[in-house]
Amino acid sequence: xxxxxxxxxxxxxxxxxxxxxxxxxxxxxxxxxxxxxxxxxxxxxxxxxxxxxxxxxxxxxxxxxxxxxxxxxxxxxxxxxxxxxxxxxxxxxxxxxxxxxxxxxxxxxxxxxxxxxxxxxxxxxxxxxxxxxxxxxxxxxxxxxxxxxxxxxxxxxxxxxxxxxxxxxxxxxxxxxxxxxxxxxxxxxxxxxxxxxxxxxxxxxxxxxxxxxxxxxxxxxxxxxxxxxxxxxxxxxxxxxxxxxxxxxxxxxxxxxxxxxxxxxxxxxxxxxxxxxxxxxxxxxxxxxxxxxxxxxxxxxxxxxxxxxxxxxxxxxxxxxxxxxxxxxxxxxxxxxxxxxxxxxxxxxxxxxxxxxxxxxxxxxxxxxxxxxxxxxxxxxxxxxxxxxxxxxxxxxxxxxxxxxxxxxxxxxxxxxxxxxxxxxxxxxxxxxxxxxxxxxxxxxxxxxxxxxxxxxxxxxxxxxxxxxxxxxxxxx
Numbered sequence: 001x002x003x004x005x006x007x008x009x010x011x012x013x014x015x016x017x018x019x020x021x022x023x024x025x026x027x028x029x030x031x032x033x034x035x036x037x038x039x040x041x042x043x044x045x046x047x048x049x050x051x052x053x054x055x056x057x058x059x060x061x062x063x064x065x066x067x068x069x070x071x072x073x074x075x076x077x078x079x080x081x082x083x084x085x086x087x088x089x090x091x092x093x094x095x096x097x098x099x100x101x102x103x104x105x106x107x108x109x110x111x112x113x114x115x116x117x118x119x120x121x122x123x124x125x126x127x128x129x130x131x132x133x134x135x136x137x138x139x140x141x142x143x144x145x146x147x148x149x150x151x152x153x154x155x156x157x158x159x160x161x162x163x164x165x166x167x168x169x170x171x172x173x174x175x176x177x178x179x180x181x182x183x184x185x186x187x188x189x190x191x192x193x194x195x196x197x198x199x200x201x202x203x204x205x206x207x208x209x210x211x212x213x214x215x216x217x218x219x220x221x222x223x224x225x226x227x228x229x230x231x232x233x234x235x236x237x238x239x240x241x242x243x244x245x246x247x248x249x250x251x252x253x254x255x256x257x258x259x260x261x262x263x264x265x266x267x268x269x270x271x272x273x274x275x276x277x278x279x280x281x282x283x284x285x286x287x288x289x290x291x292x293x294x295x296x297x298x299x300x301x302x303x304x305x306x307x308x309x310x311x312x313x314x315x316x317x318x319x320x321x322x323x324x325x326x327x328x329x330x331x332x333x334x335x336x337x338x339x340x341x342x343x344x345x346x347x348x349x350x351x352x353x354x355x356x357x358x359x360x361x362x363x364x365x366x367x368x369x370x371x372x373x374x375x376x377x378x379x380x381x382x383x384x385x386x387x388x389x390x391x392x393x394x395x396x397x398x399x400x401x402x403x404x405x406x407x408x409x410x411x412x413x414x415x416x417x418x419x420x421x422x423x424x425x426x427x428x429x430x431x432x433x434x435x436x437x438x439x440x441x442x443x444x445x446x447x448x449x450x451x452x453x454x455x456x457x458x459x460x461x462x463x464x465x466x467x468x469x470x471x472x473x474x475x476x477x
Contacts, residue, residue: 067097067098067099068100068367068370069099069100069101069102069367070099070100070101070126070127070367070371070374071102071123071125071126071127072089072101072102072126073104073106073115073125073127073128073129074106074128075106075107075112076105076106077107077108080390084386084387085103085105086103087386088377088378088383089101089103091377091383092373092374092378095377096370099373101374111129112134115128124362124364126361126362126365126367126368126370126371126374127361127374127375128360128361128362129358129359129360130144130169130176130177130357130358130359130360131357131358132165132168132169132253132356132358132431132432132433132434133434134434135168135169135176135177135360136171136433136434136435136436136438137436137438138176138360139171139174139176140171140436141436142363143363144176144360144361144363145360145361145362146174147174147175147176147177147178147360147361147372147375148174148175150372151175154372154376160398160399161178161379161396161398162179162182162356162396162398162401162421162429164354164430164431165182165354165356166179166431167431167432167433168253168356168433169356169358170433171433176358177358177359177360178359178360178375178396179357179379180356180357180358180359180378180379180396181356181357181393181395181396182356182394182395182421183253183323183324183354183356184322184323184353184394184416184418184420185321185322185343185352185353185354185355186320186321186322186340186342186412186416186417187320187321187343187344188318188319188320188321188325188326188340189201189317189338189340190311190316190317190336190337190338191337191338191339192337193218193239193314193317193336194218194317197217197218197226197317199214199217201339201341202344203341204341204342205345205350206342206344207345207346208261208262208287208344208346211344212287214241214317214318215242215291215297215317215318216228216241217241218239218240218241218242218297218317218318219232219241219296219297220237220238220239221234221236221237221238222237222238223236227241227296227297234296237299239314239315239316239317240296240297240298240299240310240315240316240317241295241297241298241318242291242297242298242316242318242319242320243298243299243304243310243311243318243319243320244298244299244301244304245320246453247285247288249266249267249274249432249434249441249445250438250441250442250446252355253353253354254320254343254353254355255353256351256353256430257343257352258284258344259280259281259284260348261345261347261349261350262280262283263346264281264283265278265281266281267435271433271435271475272472272475272476273472273475274471274472274475276467276468276471277464277468280347280348281464282460282461282464285452285460285464288453289452289453289458289460293455293458299316303315304316311325312325312328312329312332312334314336320343322355322417323394323404323413324392324393324394325340326340326409326413327391330406339410340410340416340417341415341416342427349428350427350428351427351428351429352421352425352428352429352430353430353431354421355431355432356431358396359379360375361375379397381397381399381400384397384400384403385400385403387400387403388400388401388402388403388404389403391406398422401418401422402418402422404417405417405418437475437477440474441471441474444467444470444474445467448463448466448470449463449467451463
């Protein structure tokens with residue numbers, strides 16, 4: 001496997017942070033300009049503002065005397081990913097000879113920062129990629145077409161897909177994108193490390209207390225003392241219990257699975273307030289702070305990235321991950337045995353968090369009906385099956401999800417990554433709607449909580465109070 005593949009896998013959480021922060025202040029200005037139609041009400045101008053047809057409501061398709069040309073912009077890595085999508089475009093054009101698709105592939109590191117400027121340019125694309133962390137920002141500003149009228153017209157149901165994903169892409173009765181992939185999260189564990197430590201493998205119904213115990217016992221110094229031992233040397237750790245994941249609603253949808261297991265959640269139902277001052281959420285924050293700063297059960301960022309993926313290189317015993325952990329472990333011929341189970345359960349239940357990107361149509365597209373045909377094609381069973389057969393990328397169509405299962409899968413693979421998404425599990429599948437202004441929300445958490453997660457402060461309550469005030473102000477503005 002190439003170094004580039006490794007870097008892409010390593011940087012997923014950093015990438016999600018970048019996606020959330022990609023719409024900068026300058027970009028938002030460009031985005032606002034992109035959404036404005038001649039003489040129409042600017043989106044975001046007031047709570048009662050109703051966008052017109054050019055600002056997110058389906059219009060009748062424009063009439064054309066010749067072939068329709070669509071502008072399609074998406075991030076995709078050079079090589080297999082771009083080749084795959086080009087093959088889909090070729091297939092679509094064969095089936096729709098009256099539609100020509102001009103596809104522009106962007107580097108993943110460039111796309112999110114370029115998108116506001118692209119939308120503000122004179123040549124607005126018709127179909128664009130939207131990650132769940134930014135779609136609400138673009139939707140709230142009127143940049144995206146509401147797809148509900150088209151879905152209702154053509155009998156496209158969320159139940160054909162993973163229904164929970166539509167929570168992330170919808171708001172106030174509007175749907176801004178059709179999910180194109182999926183990532184169902186579980187916990188991968190190194191069976192060799194568990195065996196050596198004489199720790200039983202996590203059962204599917206393991207608990208948050210089990211997670212704490214396993215993370216502690218599997219953290220070992222160079223003398224093989226566990227972190228629970230009075231002889232443990234935190235300055236000479238040879239392996240850690242788990243990969244660090246910032247426990248806030250900013251870097252990954254997976255954190256919602258943990259906070260809901262505690263019985264809490266990030267926001268109230270109508271997203272007018274954050275709920276992080278709930279004692280249940282505070283308990284989650286405290287657990288993660290204790291494991292990082294008192295138990296030393298997780299490596300620092302420098303320690304985690306210096307040797308490649310920390311789980312696949314045998315640096316940590318457990319990692320929160322979705323199915324591409326298995327894909328890359330096979331590609332790299334990982335030498336130790338591993339398996340995957342669900343996130344731990346708690347008083348609030350047990351959850352399978354799922355994330356996704358989606359395909360959206362811009363509100364100012366002049367070719368909305370043709371663009372909808374392309375979106376439907378890219379999310380069709382035919383295309384979704386072809387994607388799933390690659391084993392690396394997830395799919396959103398329920399009937400195609402089992403295509404991601406590899407040959408000779410580990411025992412937990414289908415149980416965690418497939419069955420819940422097809423409705424064949426008693427675990428609850430949840431998504432996460434990153435609210436508008438996510439970049440500012442992320443900045444608030446970074447400012448107030450970085451000292452806590454970097455062990456320079458233990459004042460979780462103070463950080464919570466400051467973040468809640470800032471985030472509630474952002475949600476109400």
